[in-house]
Amino acid sequence: MERGWRSTMQRWCLGVAMLACAAAALAQTYPSKPIRMIVPWPPGGGVDTAARLISQPLSERLGQPIVIENRPGVAGNLGTAQFTKEPADGYTLLMGSLSPNAVNPHLYSKLGFDPVKDFEFVALMYYVPSFLVVPANSPANSAKDLVEMARKNPGKLNFGSGGVGSSQHLFGVMFNTAAKIDAVHVTYKGTAPAEAALVAGQIDYMIDPPTALPFVTSGRMKALAVASKQRSVSLPDVPTLDEVGIPGVYTSTFYGIMAPAGTPKPIVDRLNKEINAILQTPDMQARLAKASAQSHNWSPQEFADFVKGEIERYREIVRLSGAKQVD
Amino acid sequence: MDLLANLALGFGAALTPLNLLYALLGTLVGTLIGVLPGIGPVATVAMLLPVTYGLPPLTALIMLAGIYYGASYGGSTTAILVNLPGEMSSVITVIDGHQMARQGRAGVALCVAALGSLFAGCVATMVIAAFAPPLAEFALRFDAAEYFSLMVLGLVSAIALAHGSLLRAVLVTLLGLLLGIVGTDPNTGIARFSFEIPELMDGIGFVAITMGLFAFAEIAINLESAARRGAIAERISRLWIGWPEFRQAFPAVLRGTAVGSILGIFPGGGATLSAFASYTVEKKVAKDPSRFGKGAIEGVAGPESANNAGAQTSFIPMLTLGIPSNAVMALMIGAMIIHDIQPGPDVIRKQPELFWGLIASMWIGNVMLVVLNLPLIGIWVRLLRVPYRLLYPVIVLVCTIGAFSANNNMFDVWVAMAFGALGYVLLKLDCEPAPLLLGYILGPMLEDNLRRALVLSRGDFTVFFTRPVSLAMLLAAAALLALVLAPAIRRRRDTVFAERE
Numbered sequence: 001m002e003r004g005w006r007s008t009m010q011r012w013c014l015g016v017a018m019l020a021c022a023a024a025a026l027a028q029t030y031p032s033k034p035i036r037m038i039v040p041w042p043p044g045g046g047v048d049t050a051a052r053l054i055s056q057p058l059s060e061r062l063g064q065p066i067v068i069e070n071r072p073g074v075a076g077n078l079g080t081a082q083f084t085k086e087p088a089d090g091y092t093l094l095m096g097s098l099s100p101n102a103v104n105p106h107l108y109s110k111l112g113f114d115p116v117k118d119f120e121f122v123a124l125m126y127y128v129p130s131f132l133v134v135p136a137n138s139p140a141n142s143a144k145d146l147v148e149m150a151r152k153n154p155g156k157l158n159f160g161s162g163g164v165g166s167s168q169h170l171f172g173v174m175f176n177t178a179a180k181i182d183a184v185h186v187t188y189k190g191t192a193p194a195e196a197a198l199v200a201g202q203i204d205y206m207i208d209p210p211t212a213l214p215f216v217t218s219g220r221m222k223a224l225a226v227a228s229k230q231r232s233v234s235l236p237d238v239p240t241l242d243e244v245g246i247p248g249v250y251t252s253t254f255y256g257i258m259a260p261a262g263t264p265k266p267i268v269d270r271l272n273k274e275i276n277a278i279l280q281t282p283d284m285q286a287r288l289a290k291a292s293a294q295s296h297n298w299s300p301q302e303f304a305d306f307v308k309g310e311i312e313r314y315r316e317i318v319r320l321s322g323a324k325q326v327d
Numbered sequence: 328m329d330l331l332a333n334l335a336l337g338f339g340a341a342l343t344p345l346n347l348l349y350a351l352l353g354t355l356v357g358t359l360i361g362v363l364p365g366i367g368p369v370a371t372v373a374m375l376l377p378v379t380y381g382l383p384p385l386t387a388l389i390m391l392a393g394i395y396y397g398a399s400y401g402g403s404t405t406a407i408l409v410n411l412p413g414e415m416s417s418v419i420t421v422i423d424g425h426q427m428a429r430q431g432r433a434g435v436a437l438c439v440a441a442l443g444s445l446f447a448g449c450v451a452t453m454v455i456a457a458f459a460p461p462l463a464e465f466a467l468r469f470d471a472a473e474y475f476s477l478m479v480l481g482l483v484s485a486i487a488l489a490h491g492s493l494l495r496a497v498l499v500t501l502l503g504l505l506l507g508i509v510g511t512d513p514n515t516g517i518a519r520f521s522f523e524i525p526e527l528m529d530g531i532g533f534v535a536i537t538m539g540l541f542a543f544a545e546i547a548i549n550l551e552s553a554a555r556r557g558a559i560a561e562r563i564s565r566l567w568i569g570w571p572e573f574r575q576a577f578p579a580v581l582r583g584t585a586v587g588s589i590l591g592i593f594p595g596g597g598a599t600l601s602a603f604a605s606y607t608v609e610k611k612v613a614k615d616p617s618r619f620g621k622g623a624i625e626g627v628a629g630p631e632s633a634n635n636a637g638a639q640t641s642f643i644p645m646l647t648l649g650i651p652s653n654a655v656m657a658l659m660i661g662a663m664i665i666h667d668i669q670p671g672p673d674v675i676r677k678q679p680e681l682f683w684g685l686i687a688s689m690w691i692g693n694v695m696l697v698v699l700n701l702p703l704i705g706i707w708v709r710l711l712r713v714p715y716r717l718l719y720p721v722i723v724l725v726c727t728i729g730a731f732s733a734n735n736n737m738f739d740v741w742v743a744m745a746f747g748a749l750g751y752v753l754l755k756l757d758c759e760p761a762p763l764l765l766g767y768i769l770g771p772m773l774e775d776n777l778r779r780a781l782v783l784s785r786g787d788f789t790v791f792f793t794r795p796v797s798l799a800m801l802l803a804a805a806a807l808l809a810l811v812l813a814p815a816i817r818r819r820r821d822t823v824f825a826e827r828e
Contacts, residue, residue, distance in 0.1 A: 042369070042370075042373075042654075043369060043370045043372075043373030043374060044369060044372070044373040044376075044654060044657060044658045044661070048373060049661065052373075052376070052377050056377065069735060070734075070735060071734065071735045071736065072529075072734055073525070073526060073528075073529055073734060073736065074525050074526075074528045074529055077525065078525055078526065078736070081525075107516070110525070112525065158782075163513070163516070164511075164512075164513070164514065164515060164516030165516050184782060184785075186779060186782050186783060187513050187779070187782075188779070189513070189775060192594075192650070192651045192657050193594065195650070196467070196594055196644070196648075196650040197470075199467065199648065199650060200467040200468070200470070202470050202471070202783065203783075214649050214664065214669045215649060217669050218649060218669055218670075218673055220648065220649070290664075290667075323515075323516050
């Protein structure tokens, strides 16, 4: 018995010593084993694409494989909540994004995580603007035309979205509020069916992310304005909403790497440095430009401030949208 | 003659050694994931997408397309052999396909599924080649009201799925509809029947339900009776299809191909509906509908042809308009954009080799599927002679992994087990699980489109009757309902008269 107890004690001390050493050597030795990257969405969407875009070059730079794990459910909440309970050792990362990290805190009363306290904000990948799009045969040829149409027929126009509380829904509310128009929200199951309905002219307009761009270039939709501070590199002729007198509608759907709260700072800094270096490569820059995506070379602090600002901003927008708080 | 010249161009582009290799690779991977439950083509295509960055665009698309129809074929294999639909489209194949396997005719069923799919694939490819642009424009005219009426038609045909009691079929379908209501309300975002369980807010997973209702319930029933505890089929008659069977199956293949080619062009559920619709058609035209559910070869030939034709024609909206009709198509569009190809009407004009090459490769892919799978039939069928005490733990294991890997979540495994229990009760009560699944699949689509149509019409119910296509489908549903109910009513009248005498 005595002997057994002593050996347990010894092992325990050894364990503590090893942990201490590990912490000291962390910055030099990280990473020493494969890293998991949680994507709280099914394969194939925007968040998954961002994860798969960065995982390959990042694993080359870190010298360890990065395994992507899709844990979809409840607009990203399930996977994100599970992620925050993972050990904060830098071996579990999250591809964070607008919905779970900034919008859902205002939509769901039982989120399962704190959008600020449970995260270390590692690095922004990029954000994409959204566009005000209408069907090709729409009588509106400018944002001004559309607003006039809507004001003449209050409550007659329809705007589409990929679901209640989706980014298109909230962006639409932002636009309607800024333009002071009254239109009806029509939900679809995801972005693609909503875009198909717009192409077919079943709905009148939508504030849509760059997934709509192929339809614009093929002449199936008209892009009337871009909802961001600067014009988009993909469609430089399309004015911003600010320029046409509908101010303050800035939509930046962001994608960024996050770690569980308490992840050692040296690891966060190392990851931030590597990710930003990857994003600055010409090959990556060309890819981002093609998708209208913008990267910023932000520090972890700058990224954290950005996300916190978005969380605050969406509090009011969600309230205006009328989307209910759910458990 | 334009068509022939275009097809020649396509075959020229697709028949390079590299493209053939990747077509083979795609169909092989697709068949594999189709056989394994839980891993669907969507996840596979998403994971393989980065691999295709380095390939020429046509080669990449050929491989991804191969995965897609390979998966739908592989799904039927497990449906026939072990009563487990690998994909949504093979739910119907289970009904008669697995019965055929029990009678020792698994080889024939697999063979008919393969050849029917090949034929349907070839015809559907021709349809794409000849009529893609006008068909896509037609599909665009389908608004929420038309989709609602289409779903009503589909639901009414669910009743025809049942063999035996009509009342039971209706009740089971209603149960399926109720299960489909679980989850987030499409218009308000409020959670319904989720009992504060976050996993239920997205509704009950399809994979978990099918694993439970079909695989687990079937195993429980089999273990119960000593007679069914042996191998699934002790004696196996023939592997190859015979002439009388061919004559029986061929008209069904023709009808299934027609149904699938038409329904496949509608984004969102068209291809899934096609197998259900085809089964209904087969049962209606059969001289002796009572054979269905007991191993009728038409019940395999029709739906299998229909789902493959539907899978093929669902490329139409994607190729001509850039509109994805399902998640796999959305990923293919992503793949095209990565290669700097803007999907849409310009593809045919600006990159004819790509467009026609992909079409030609569908043809090649279908032939490859058959070449790949016909020799495998012998091996698959031998699987049925494995003693059940060895086979069922493997099925349970594979299904559990499948249920888990759908969302990487243990919750789905518990759901699958609960549905295993429900399925067992249903089988004990002589209720068919297939109509339940149809209700569960169609219910949310029905609700979604009904409410969207009403939002668009500002609450005016007459939209369903004033739009001609919608009205036509509702009338067809009414006619079908009358057709199904008439014999039942007549029979009751007969018994009433009999009692009076």
